[in-house]
Amino acid sequence: MITSDLLRRHDLRSTPARRTVVDSFLGAKSARTLAELDEAFDGDRITLYRTLKSFEEAGLIHRVPDAAGQPRYALCGDDCGPKAHDHTHAHFQCDDCGQTYCLPRVAPITQVLPKGYRVQEVHVTYQGTCQVCNVPAAL
């Protein structure tokens, strides 16, 4: 079973609650808010918080900064684990459907910085209309 494997690969026990959360991520192509995850999760609110924390520590998911400051969560790539995270990709937030998508990696754009600044990470978030909502109604 894919879900259980995914959990075990990150040294996480396979429990019903955790499988529900992972399935919720696998079933959605965009980053999930806590409210969205809570809706698909019939267990305790505290369990969800702890589950997400465990997932984050294990490198299974990562937190996506929302334009409004609201936290969102998305599945990590295969390269991520408890010791190394690679989240230099950009995020796209759609004003129409409200979804947040992970985009391919951004090219470094550090040259615009004034002298003296040393950059470790770059977070880029686009706001606009996504592929799905941008399709003309005629189609």
Added chain:
Amino acid sequence: MITSDLLRRHDLRSTPARRTVVDSFLGAKSARTLAELDEAFDGDRITLYRTLKSFEEAGLIHRVPDAAGQPRYALCGDDCGPKAHDHTHAHFQCDDCGQTYCLPRVAPITQVLPKGYRVQEVHVTYQGTCQVCNVPAAL
């Protein structure tokens, strides 16, 4: 008086509470968290919330998205007002001192986006070491 003028230019009444908040912004070159503002503010917590909300609506300050999702506030440029905001500049968050600075405008980097996405705004946040903390100890 500069502080009062700044308030009146944005159609805001000049009150002691507001002058304190504006002075706190003028005295700091980096974006302020609510906690930092609250420390410099001896009035009511609720007054601070409402003051910041008024300032934001009047285009005097803008909200800066922190890497951790914590809201920060910074003074707007002269171009900003209640009707138009121009916040296409980037922000730099220092891992050493924890400060967040507004940087010059970023060049558009929309070409990395897959087809079908229409971009309205780009939020760029750098994380690393700022000018001040990056100075070698020998200096």
Added chain:
DNA sequence: TCACTCCTGCAACTCAGTTGTAAATGCAAC
């Protein structure tokens, strides 16, 4: 099957932020 470790759910709590309201204050008109 058993024992141990980790997970889950419950209760209780803290803290950030909001709403309603009455009193105080700023500011413009006279």
Added chain:
DNA sequence: GTTGCATTTACAACTGAGTTGCAGGAGTGA
């Protein structure tokens, strides 16, 4: 300088997000 009105401030009370402690239950390896 005084007055009146609109706005601002402070207080009380509330809501909701997130955390902590703990006991019981479930997963996993021997």
